[in-house]
Amino acid sequence: MIGATAPLPAIRGASRVHSGKRQVAAAAVHPPTDASTSPPDFPRLRGRIAASQRSAIPAHSHYFDMTHPTQITAAEFAQFQALIHKIAGINLSDAKQILLVGRLGRRLKHYGLSSYTEYYKLVTSSQHAGELQQMVDLLTTNETYFFRESKHFEYLAQHILPKHPPGRSFDVWSAASSTGEEIYTIAMVLADTLGLKGQWNVTGSDISRSVLAVAERGQYWLDRVRGLPPDYLRKYCLKGVKENEGSFIIMPELRRHTRFLQANLNGPLPGLGKFHVIFLRNVMIYFDNDTKRKVVERLVQHLHPGGHLIIGHSESLNNITNCVKPIKPTIYQAA
Numbered sequence: 001m002i003g004a005t006a007p008l009p010a011i012r013g014a015s016r017v018h019s020g021k022r023q024v025a026a027a028a029v030h031p032p033t034d035a036s037t038s039p040p041d042f043p044r045l046r047g048r049i050a051a052s053q054r055s056a057i058p059a060h061s062h063y064f065d066m067t068h069p070t071q072i073t074a075a076e077f078a079q080f081q082a083l084i085h086k087i088a089g090i091n092l093s094d095a096k097q098i099l100l101v102g103r104l105g106r107r108l109k110h111y112g113l114s115s116y117t118e119y120y121k122l123v124t125s126s127q128h129a130g131e132l133q134q135m136v137d138l139l140t141t142n143e144t145y146f147f148r149e150s151k152h153f154e155y156l157a158q159h160i161l162p163k164h165p166p167g168r169s170f171d172v173w174s175a176a177s178s179t180g181e182e183i184y185t186i187a188m189v190l191a192d193t194l195g196l197k198g199q200w201n202v203t204g205s206d207i208s209r210s211v212l213a214v215a216e217r218g219q220y221w222l223d224r225v226r227g228l229p230p231d232y233l234r235k236y237c238l239k240g241v242k243e244n245e246g247s248f249i250i251m252p253e254l255r256r257h258t259r260f261l262q263a264n265l266n267g268p269l270p271g272l273g274k275f276h277v278i279f280l281r282n283v284m285i286y287f288d289n290d291t292k293r294k295v296v297e298r299l300v301q302h303l304h305p306g307g308h309l310i311i312g313h314s315e316s317l318n319n320i321t322n323c324v325k326p327i328k329p330t331i332y333q334a335a
Helices: 074-088 094-111 116-123 126-140 151-163 181-194 209-217 230-236 289-300
Strands: 170-174 200-206 219-221 237-239 247-250 258-262 275-280 303-311 324-328 331-334
Touching: 074 094, 074 116, 074 126, 094 116, 094 126, 116 126, 126 209, 151 181, 151 275, 151 303, 170 181, 181 200, 181 230, 181 258, 200 209, 209 258, 230 237, 275 289, 289 303
Parallel strands: 170 200, 170 275, 200 258, 275 303
Antiparallel strands: 219 247, 237 247, 303 331, 324 331
């Protein structure tokens, strides 16, 4: 099991507290204030983080607002379905209408618009190119967490890494990285196996600029430690103090092995290089089969011969493409 390691020596100068957890209100954008329980035991963050950065730490309902929503017609919803499919390849089902209203409703309020037709005209006009990116960010942001679908990380540590030639760089791409929990999970596994000073790198990409900014900062509320083994929390994270209380940040020694860039998997990719493993998890569930095939074939070009492609547990490439062969469910290898 990943993280089931022997007890670690105390880190000098780091204050200690009893284990436990804090609660963060669903829509909160401020640090937790409930002191009835103590946060997990790990080193404290030294220095300060600007208020503008702290306000961007992801909270559970940061993107969702159903307060007095503007009604959307079937024709208006169909326009946005076609638009997001054209841009990102995402099939927004009819069942996602409530989600769209909840996420885009605040943008109508921001501009003082009374209909989604007006907002559609705004985002598709050349005068508001930045708003189109804002729309994409809101409609493509999904919840993630550390060590999600942990069997994949066990396979990485137990089956892929032991076969990698010693002394050679090991490179991983998280192709739909969202707010960064997957990137840092991969980084922790690589650091634990290859060492913090080892030759390894993790690239994270996403279509959303806003989530990439969060990922690159590597700062999260303490309630986001769900799934993160306590040993990894102590080894690779620093706890915020004073105005940063209630948050933690990924330690710089781990973050220096990471890089982040914007990439739309539905179009030409930026110069990325080659990778030994590509994680493409929990994003293809939004694609039709033709888009899945194109995306996978596009990404596989960035795999080293014999490299691995890992997809989400609810996804499959059966009858989609033959450019990779299945090793076990959700894990594939380049020919």
